[in-house]
Amino acid sequence: MNKLAKKGLLLGGIGFVVGILIGLGVWLASSGGHPVLSEISPFELIVGGIYGMLAMGGSVSYDVEHWSILRCTLTHLVPTFLGFYVMGFVQGWLIPGSTLFWIMTVCWLVAYLFIWLSQYLIWHKKIKALNEELKKMKKR
Amino acid sequence: MTDNLIIIVDDDADSLANAKSLLEGQYTKVRAIRSGADLLKLTAKHAPDMILLDILMPEMDGFEAYRLLREQEKKLGRNPAPVIFLTGENDTISEQHGLTIGASDFIRKPFNREILLRRIQNAIQSAKTIENLTEEATVDKMTGLLNKAGATGKLPTLCAEEEGTLTMLDLDNFKLVNDLYGHEMGDNVLKAFARILREASSEGDCLCRTGGDEFLAFFRRILRKKEADALAKELNMRMVQACRDLMGAEFDIPIGVSLGMARVPECGRSYDELTRFADAALYQVKQGSKHSAAIYSPDPQAVKEDDLESEMSRLTQILKERNRPGTAMWPGQEGITWIYRFLCRYANRAMKLLFSVTVAEADSKESFAEAVKGFSEVLADTLRESDAILQSRPGRFFVLLPDLGEEDAQQIVRRILDGWAESGTHAGVKVEYILQPQEISSPQAGDVSQIAVYDGGRIALLHPKDFIRIYTENRRLCVMATSGRYESRITLREFEDLLDPGIFVRISRFEIVNLRKISSFDLSMAGTIRIIFSNGEETWVARRYVREIHTKLDQLSKGGEAHE
Numbered sequence: 254m255n256k257l258a259k260k261g262l263l264l265g266g267i268g269f270v271v272g273i274l275i276g277l278g279v280w281l282a283s284s285g286g287h288p289v290l291s292e293i294s295p296f297e298l299i300v301g302g303i304y305g306m307l308a309m310g311g312s313v314s315y316d317v318e319h320w321s322i323l324r325c326t327l328t329h330l331v332p333t334f335l336g337f338y339v340m341g342f343v344q345g346w347l348i349p350g351s352t353l354f355w356i357m358t359v360c361w362l363v364a365y366l367f368i369w370l371s372q373y374l375i376w377h378k379k380i381k382a383l384n385e386e387l388k389k390m391k392k393r
Numbered sequence: 394m395t396d397n398l399i400i401i402v403d404d405d406a407d408s409l410a411n412a413k414s415l416l417e418g419q420y421t422k423v424r425a426i427r428s429g430a431d432l433l434k435l436t437a438k439h440a441p442d443m444i445l446l447d448i449l450m451p452e453m454d455g456f457e458a459y460r461l462l463r464e465q466e467k468k469l470g471r472n473p474a475p476v477i478f479l480t481g482e483n484d485t486i487s488e489q490h491g492l493t494i495g496a497s498d499f500i501r502k503p504f505n506r507e508i509l510l511r512r513i514q515n516a517i518q519s520a521k522t523i524e525n526l527t528e529e530a531t532v533d534k535m536t537g538l539l540n541k542a543g544a545t546g547k548l549p550t551l552c553a554e555e556e557g558t559l560t561m562l563d564l565d566n567f568k569l570v571n572d573l574y575g576h577e578m579g580d581n582v583l584k585a586f587a588r589i590l591r592e593a594s595s596e597g598d599c600l601c602r603t604g605g606d607e608f609l610a611f612f613r614r615i616l617r618k619k620e621a622d623a624l625a626k627e628l629n630m631r632m633v634q635a636c637r638d639l640m641g642a643e644f645d646i647p648i649g650v651s652l653g654m655a656r657v658p659e660c661g662r663s664y665d666e667l668t669r670f671a672d673a674a675l676y677q678v679k680q681g682s683k684h685s686a687a688i689y690s691p692d693p694q695a696v697k698e699d700d701l702e703s704e705m706s707r708l709t710q711i712l713k714e715r716n717r718p719g720t721a722m723w724p725g726q727e728g729i730t731w732i733y734r735f736l737c738r739y740a741n742r743a744m745k746l747l748f749s750v751t752v753a754e755a756d757s758k759e760s761f762a763e764a765v766k767g768f769s770e771v772l773a774d775t776l777r778e779s780d781a782i783l784q785s786r787p788g789r790f791f792v793l794l795p796d797l798g799e800e801d802a803q804q805i806v807r808r809i810l811d812g813w814a815e816s817g818t819h820a821g822v823k824v825e826y827i828l829q830p831q832e833i834s835s836p837q838a839g840d841v842s843q844i845a846v847y848d849g850g851r852i853a854l855l856h857p858k859d860f861i862r863i864y865t866e867n868r869r870l871c872v873m874a875t876s877g878r879y880e881s882r883i884t885l886r887e888f889e890d891l892l893d894p895g896i897f898v899r900i901s902r903f904e905i906v907n908l909r910k911i912s913s914f915d916l917s918m919a920g921t922i923r924i925i926f927s928n929g930e931e932t933w934v935a936r937r938y939v940r941e942i943h944t945k946l947d948q949l950s951k952g953g954e955a956h957e
Contacts (some may be wrong), residue, residue: 318901318935322920373920378935380922383943390908390952393864 257313265310272305272393273298307336322376326369334361397442397517398422399635402432403479404450408502412445412479415506416513429458433465441474443517445500448480448487455479459494467550472527475520477512534600536587542608544601549664551599551657557613558621558654558688559664561671564606564632565649565683574640585635586650593627609668611654616656618688625652625686629710646876647711649684651675682708685702705859706953721776721792729783729793736795738833743831744802746792747785748772748809762786764822778792793831794860801830898945900924901935908945 275296281288314328341347347354397418401411404427413425426432448455455478466473475497480487488499497516552559571579590600595726599611615621628650636648653675655667670689677689694769736743750768752761765788772782772790781793794802806826813824897905915923922934
C-alpha cells in the first residue's frame, strides 16, 4: 500500500473518531446541562463519524505532488460535498430542492471557492518571492 | 418407413390429399403445400430430400418455383434437392422442358402408388449418390474442409457474387512439427487447425485446404483490417494452445498462422486475380513478422503499414520463450555465439566453463554415451535458467555463466560435481573442467566523465555509450550507472551531494534541477507551480519542495555556500 493510501486511511480513522466526538459534543450541548443517555442516537453518531472520515481522509488529495491546487480542491470537494448530502438525505433533515438544500449548496461552493482562492493567493505570493530570489541570484 | 422429408406442392386440394395419403405410409415426414411461394418459405428453413412439384399452378407455376428454389439453395450453400414435376396433362413439351432444366423425373397424375414410390426412391438415391461422389471429389478427407477442386468449384462463385475477403492462410514453421514430432503429429496439428478455423468462421464462409499447410477461405464478415487482425490474433492464440495440448509441455516451436487477404469486391471479382492478390499479401506477412494478417492493397506501402502496437505484439509473440522448462538453455552453436557476444558487450561480469567427460573403457561399467548423457542431465538440472550450455563435441560441454564472479562460479562447479557424484558410481569416468572469466569489452568506469543533463527521471551522461537509470530498491530511490563493468548504486541523496548541493535542488520525488538553468517560476490558473528553463522547457514542481528551493536560492543570491 502506498504512502498516500496509508495516510488517507489514518486520517480517515481519525476523522471518524472526531466525527463521533463532535456528535457527542452536540448531544452534550443540546442537553442543557442534563445529558440523558437514552437520547443518544447511535445511527447519527456513526453517520457523523463517516462524514468526518470522508472529510479528513479526502484531505490527502492535497498531498498528491503533481496535482494543481484546483484539482486538489475539487477532489476534496467531491467526497465531502456528496457525503454531506447523502448523510443529510439519509438522516432526513435535508430534502432535495428545499430552500435549505440550495442554501447549503451555495455555501459549499462558496466555501471551496474561497479555499481555492486563498491557496492560490498564498502560492502566488510564494512564487513571486521565488522569482525575486532568482533575479537576485542572477544579478550576482 | 424412412425419415426423408418429402414436400408435395399442388394447388389442387384433392390431388394433394391423394399424393399425401399415398406417401404417408412410406415416409414419416410428408409436407403438403399449395403454392410455390409456400414452398420457398418452407425450404428456407428446411432442406428437403425430395420435392414433388406441380407445374400448373396459379400465380407461380412449377418452373418458376423450381428456378427460385435453385437460386435459394445456391444462396444458402445447399446441395440441390431432387425435384419431380407433376402434371395432369399429356404434355411432352413441358416434360422435355422440366427434364432439361434439371428435374429428376416427371410424373403424370393420377398417380400409381407403386410407380410413384419407386420413382421417388430412385430420385433420392441418385441425388445421394451424386452428393457422395461430389463430396468425395471435393472434400479433403483429413480436415473435412473443401479440397482444391472444391475450392475451385465454390470460391469463384462466392467471389463473383458476395462481399467479403478471399483469404490465403499458411501455417508458420509447420515443417518443424513434421521434422521434430513426426508426420502423424503434423496431421493432428492440421486437423486441429481445421477445427479452429471452422469455429472461428461464420455461417456462409467457405473454408478449403488447398495443399500441405495451405488453406484458402472466403470470409463474409471480415472486411476491415481491424477484423482481420482480430481473426489472426484469435487463430494464432488458439493454435498455440492446441499445439500445447497436442505436443505437451516440451512444445517449443514458434508455430502460428499467417493470413493474406484480398477484399471483395474492392480488389475485383475475378477469382484468379483475387487469389494472386491474397498471395501477395500473404508473402508480405511471411517476409515480415508472420503470425498476422495483411490485406492486399495496390499501394505496396499500404500493405506494409501496420500500427506499432500490433507489430510489437506480433514480434513479442514470435520472440518470447514458450514453455520455459526451468533449466539452463541449450541454444545450439549459433545461439550461444550470439549470447556470448551479447555478454561481451553488455554484461558486467560473466564466467565461461568447459567440462570434459572421458571414459577409460577398461575400468568403466558404463559406456561413453551413457556417461555423457548422464552428465548432460546433471548439468541441466544443476545450472540456472540464465546459464547456457553447448555440447561442442562428444563429451565436451561449454557453459556460459552470466552475472557471476569467479568465487560464485566455483560454487556452481562444486554443485555440478557433487550432483554428478550423487547420480551414481562412475568408476572409470573422468570429469575435468576449466573455468575462466569471460572477456568484457564494454566501456570502463573511467569513461564516465560527468553528468550533463537532467530530464524527468532520466540522467544522460556525456559519455555517449553510457546511461544511468533511477529505480527504487528496498523503498530507497537509487541511481545506477551501467557501463560494462562499472556499476554503482547510491541513494539519490548521495547522488545529489556528488553533483553539488548548492546548485542542484530537488523539485519532486524524482527530479532535481540545476538552479542556474531556471529562467522563472510560474503559477498556472489551476494552481500548478511550474519551472521555465532558459531553453524554454517546462516542468512542474511539487509544492513541498518550494521552501527548499527558496532557501537554496537565498543562499545563492547572498553568494553563500553554493558554488558551481
